[in-house]
Amino acid sequence: xxxxxxxxxxxxxxxxxxxxxxxxxxxxxxxxxxxxxxxxxxxxxxxxxxxxxxxxxxxxxxxxxxxxxxxxxxxxxxxxxxxxxxxxxxxxxxxxxxxxxxxxxxxxxxxxxxxxxxxxxxxxxxxxxxxxxxxxxxxxxxxxxxx
Amino acid sequence: xxxxxxxxxxxxxxxxxxxxxxxxxxxxxxxxxxxxxxxxxxxxxxxxxxxxxxxxxxxxxxxxxxxxxxxxxxxxxxxxxxxxxxxxxxxxxxxxxxxxxxxxxxxxxxxxxxxxxxxxxxxxxxxxxxxxxxxxxxxxxxxxxxx
DNA sequence: TATTGTTATACTCTATAACTATA
DNA sequence: TATAGTTATAGAGTATAACAATA
Numbered sequence: 001x002x003x004x005x006x007x008x009x010x011x012x013x014x015x016x017x018x019x020x021x022x023x024x025x026x027x028x029x030x031x032x033x034x035x036x037x038x039x040x041x042x043x044x045x046x047x048x049x050x051x052x053x054x055x056x057x058x059x060x061x062x063x064x065x066x067x068x069x070x071x072x073x074x075x076x077x078x079x080x081x082x083x084x085x086x087x088x089x090x091x092x093x094x095x096x097x098x099x100x101x102x103x104x105x106x107x108x109x110x111x112x113x114x115x116x117x118x119x120x121x122x123x124x125x126x127x128x129x130x131x132x133x134x135x136x137x138x139x140x141x142x143x144x145x146x147x
Numbered sequence: 148x149x150x151x152x153x154x155x156x157x158x159x160x161x162x163x164x165x166x167x168x169x170x171x172x173x174x175x176x177x178x179x180x181x182x183x184x185x186x187x188x189x190x191x192x193x194x195x196x197x198x199x200x201x202x203x204x205x206x207x208x209x210x211x212x213x214x215x216x217x218x219x220x221x222x223x224x225x226x227x228x229x230x231x232x233x234x235x236x237x238x239x240x241x242x243x244x245x246x247x248x249x250x251x252x253x254x255x256x257x258x259x260x261x262x263x264x265x266x267x268x269x270x271x272x273x274x275x276x277x278x279x280x281x282x283x284x285x286x287x288x289x290x291x292x293x294x
Numbered sequence: 295t296a297t298t299g300t301t302a303t304a305c306t307c308t309a310t311a312a313c314t315a316t317a
Numbered sequence: 318t319a320t321a322g323t324t325a326t327a328g329a330g331t332a333t334a335a336c337a338a339t340a
Contacts, residue, residue: 010236015272015282021287025169025178028291031215043331044187049176060322063297070309075323077307119303125162128286131160131335134288139279144175146274192330207299222300224330239335244298244339 036117040110045069045113049077050086050103055109057102059092088111115135166261174203183264187257192216194261196224197250200234221248233257 011019037047045067052058060078064071078101081087086107092098103111122125125133158166184194199205200211202262207225210219225248228234233254239245250258272280 014277014284018272018280018284020286021284021291022172022176024291025287026173027340029169029173030177032253033316043306069307071322072310072324078304092321094320095317099322118272123293125290127289130161132282132286133165135279135282137161137165138170139275139286140165142174142274143272144168144171186338207296218299219301219333220331227329240338242298242340246299 007089025099032118036114040114041118042110042114045077046081047111049074049101050081050111051088051110051115054108055104057090057100059098059100061098081107157178179265183261186264187261189257189261192224193228194258196221196248196264197228197233197254197258200248200250201255204237204247206239206245206247208245228254 002089002136025110033047034044038045049063050068051061058066060074061071063078064074069073078087082089085104088104090100090102092100093129125136128136149217181196187194195214200212202278205213207221208218210225211221214221219266222241225234229236232242232251235249235251237247237249239247272283275283
């Protein structure tokens, strides 16, 4: 194992700095996401839901799972997007209890515009060489699978 | 410059993967932060405010700046923390308009407990060697200053 | 006059519980 | 009976505008 034998409760200065840097990246990412959403008159939750629906229509229930919130909340978020014509509800032919939420063409356009205005989420790597990107990719992969 | 000359609108596969990994880290970090806060009966906003006050007492106005919200919101968040005895308001001897919010000893203890339960923010680096941590630190630094 | 903190208001997000229509 | 979606309700965060106390 590559882990140095230090007391878990007293991480070394390097580890502390990396953890703080990750916190900064997280904060920065979130700020810019909310900002980009607000620039298109969307809340963060609306923007996340709309982005999901741009990939494929989804039952309300699955939207709640993806957004990690209760199904009852999805009703309101979809209501607001639907009243703006960005999302629509369709019946599911296979199960009449299910409603499929789907992005309209206008909804997809708004989502695209928003994602294009997300500079930091798109270009955070401008200053890194290919070698550095590979190293960063490997480190991030390992972080996410370390659980 | 180390940036390869590709069209900005069509990033290469490596870049796309790294961007997606960063998104995953951000999502994971946020989930665990909210979870840790909820475990101590705090909302995310309350946890962030309390963590700030653990470093030093701050005027309400500065808290709003740090949390990137309107000063009127800080009143309510501090109210709720104060009613639980985790935060207190003190007069500022230098300016009688100002109220300094400060964490109580109990508030500091709750914040410490919460931070200790943040595993992902603390131990995502367990699988990385010191060399890799240095490379990760440098890459993150450059990402954050690339603006 | 300008600034600090607060109040009042309205909207959104959130969880919980109860309801309906299907299955 | 179980499930999908909704409604009703209450608490919290948010922005805006107006206010009192102080500078």
